Amino acid sequence: MTVHRSIIDVIGDTPCVDLARTVAAHGVDGRLVCKLEYLNPGFSKKDRIALEMVRDAREDGRLGEGQPVVELTSGNTGTGLAIVCAALGHPFVAVMSRGNSVERARMMRALGAEVVLVDQVPGAAPGQVSGDDLALVEARAREITRERNAFRADQFTLASSALAHERHTGPELWAQTEHRLDVFVDFIGSGGSFAGVTRYLRSVQPGTRAYVIDPSSPHHRIQGGGYDMPDLPLLDDDLVTGRLTVTDDEAIAHARGLATREGIFAGLSTGACVAAALELLRTTERGRTIAFLAADSGLKYLSTDLWPA
Numbered sequence: 001m002t003v004h005r006s007i008i009d010v011i012g013d014t015p016c017v018d019l020a021r022t023v024a025a026h027g028v029d030g031r032l033v034c035k036l037e038y039l040n041p042g043f044s045k046k047d048r049i050a051l052e053m054v055r056d057a058r059e060d061g062r063l064g065e066g067q068p069v070v071e072l073t074s075g076n077t078g079t080g081l082a083i084v085c086a087a088l089g090h091p092f093v094a095v096m097s098r099g100n101s102v103e104r105a106r107m108m109r110a111l112g113a114e115v116v117l118v119d120q121v122p123g124a125a126p127g128q129v130s131g132d133d134l135a136l137v138e139a140r141a142r143e144i145t146r147e148r149n150a151f152r153a154d155q156f157t158l159a160s161s162a163l164a165h166e167r168h169t170g171p172e173l174w175a176q177t178e179h180r181l182d183v184f185v186d187f188i189g190s191g192g193s194f195a196g197v198t199r200y201l202r203s204v205q206p207g208t209r210a211y212v213i214d215p216s217s218p219h220h221r222i223q224g225g226g227y228d229m230p231d232l233p234l235l236d237d238d239l240v241t242g243r244l245t246v247t248d249d250e251a252i253a254h255a256r257g258l259a260t261r262e263g264i265f266a267g268l269s270t271g272a273c274v275a276a277a278l279e280l281l282r283t284t285e286r287g288r289t290i291a292f293l294a295a296d297s298g299l300k301y302l303s304t305d306l307w308p309a
Helices: 020-025 047-058 075-090 102-110 131-147 159-176 192-203 248-262 268-282
Strands: 016-019 031-035 069-072 092-095 114-118 183-187 209-215 243-244 289-293
Touching: 016 192, 020 031, 020 248, 020 268, 031 102, 031 159, 031 268, 047 075, 047 159, 069 075, 069 131, 075 092, 075 102, 092 102, 092 131, 102 114, 114 131, 159 192, 183 192, 183 268, 192 209, 209 268, 243 268
Parallel strands: 031 289, 069 092, 092 114, 183 209, 183 289, 209 243
Antiparallel strands: 016 031
């Protein structure tokens, strides 16, 4: 045990939990391993990419001392960047759709970020951020980047977004499962965690199978992904074994079940991963070990209908 020099030194090295109770409750054959990424200081897996993007950009000169950083975010990457930028001396501007939960904006502001909220497209429902909504956020993020001569920490295109998981998350997961891992599943946002973890696992075990999870409808409540974007530069189709879809109701039910049965208080995308993994254990991956990331904390959804009052 030691005293760390900075909050950024405690990003990563998150624990894994064997979900034996969940497997038994659903009567499936196999093992389900959950990596608790919500135990990062910003309560999500996105702390990893925030640190990697900023650190890499500082090292190669794209980001100068004290230069502002701007990013489009659903709240998790923004929270990670607020933490990293505060620690390293960079002003940070988070650009986010009003369709995301209010907890996210409040947390970023509390961490010193400037938060710019962008209205959704006409007729859009709060809590359902579409690709069209995201396009408006992207346009505003580009404007602010130009206006302030800022560094754009673009989680959808920068290689560091996937490298964070290839360099760190994947190796941790492989070691924690004692090299006994058959399948990785991930709900897709930028595609960085899927690509990075899968690429590492394939490097040490070429037969590792990896499944992408999408929402069953373009109009969904699973924040942080499922934007129905035509192009995700970080998502290499050659890494994808198959695709699975999950409904809002399935994601909600399994996120709630994870909390009450396992004591794991995570968000909607984590519930989607549980739903997809259980389906695989019932069918094509029966008897296998499947791992996924608990991407963020249930605390970020208290204003939504995920947690009944």
